[in-house]
Amino acid sequence: MKYEVVIPAAGQGKRMNAGKNKQFIELDGIPVIVHTLKVFENDPQCTGILLVVNPNERDIFAALADHYEISKMKGLISGGSERQHSVYNGLKAASSEIVLVHDGARPFIKKHMMTKLVKAASEDGAATVAVPVKDTIKRVLNSEVIETVERSSLWAVQTPQAFRLSDILTAHEEAMKSGFLGTDDASLIERSGRKVQVIEGDYTNIKLTTPDDLLLAKAILESERGET
Numbered sequence: 001m002k003y004e005v006v007i008p009a010a011g012q013g014k015r016m017n018a019g020k021n022k023q024f025i026e027l028d029g030i031p032v033i034v035h036t037l038k039v040f041e042n043d044p045q046c047t048g049i050l051l052v053v054n055p056n057e058r059d060i061f062a063a064l065a066d067h068y069e070i071s072k073m074k075g076l077i078s079g080g081s082e083r084q085h086s087v088y089n090g091l092k093a094a095s096s097e098i099v100l101v102h103d104g105a106r107p108f109i110k111k112h113m114m115t116k117l118v119k120a121a122s123e124d125g126a127a128t129v130a131v132p133v134k135d136t137i138k139r140v141l142n143s144e145v146i147e148t149v150e151r152s153s154l155w156a157v158q159t160p161q162a163f164r165l166s167d168i169l170t171a172h173e174e175a176m177k178s179g180f181l182g183t184d185d186a187s188l189i190e191r192s193g194r195k196v197q198v199i200e201g202d203y204t205n206i207k208l209t210t211p212d213d214l215l216l217a218k219a220i221l222e223s224e225r226g227e228t
Contacts, residue, residue, distance in 0.1 A: 009104035010079025035107035
């Protein structure tokens with residue numbers, strides 16, 4: 001089944017301390033966002049990419065898409081004040097029945113995961129990639145442990161997340177009316193009373209947030225080169 005993908009890339013990623021949008025940081029000589037775009041460019045199921053950007057960086061993203069021959073770029077959409085608003089702007093420009101939302105700074109998603117997500121979303125309306133939590137989780141208040149959380153049912157949620165377009169648009173609009181900001185798009189679906197299927201993902205599907213993540217990203221690239 002075919003899908004389009006909304007990729008929010010308008011945030012400045014201040015925790016990266018790069019002095020620029022982290023999407024432009026190079027991994028193996030190629031900007032992070034290009035690594036991400038190429039996954040969808042090379043997925044036959046993907047029919048269009050909607051990249052949500054800071055209007056001041058539109059020309060940079062357009063030049064990258066042209067230089068790296070990203071032919072599925074359906075539009076460069078202006079972002080909003082929050083990630084949720086940016087995603088909504090991208091969703092409004094989508095037209096496929098199934099739409100994925102994926103962080104621009106997650107360049108290591110595998111194509112077979114998109115197949116599972118699209119199938120789950122087409123059957124149940126919404127699905128997300130996630131991995132079981134490995135570490136012990138403690139609830140802390142004022143630097144004191146107040147509870148050790150039982151972790152067998154805890155999962156760390158990633159992207160992509162897949163939705164029926166009509167459902168996720170409605171969920172965004174309902175959240176907007178009430179002023180609700182969710183931690184991810186799946187939380188908006190949950191809030192509306194609909195279920196979200198979980199597809200077990202990969203621990204290498206990291207989001208590049210801090211400088212330490214770049215070290216791990218380089219190791220993942222080296223490992224992937226060794227497998228080919």
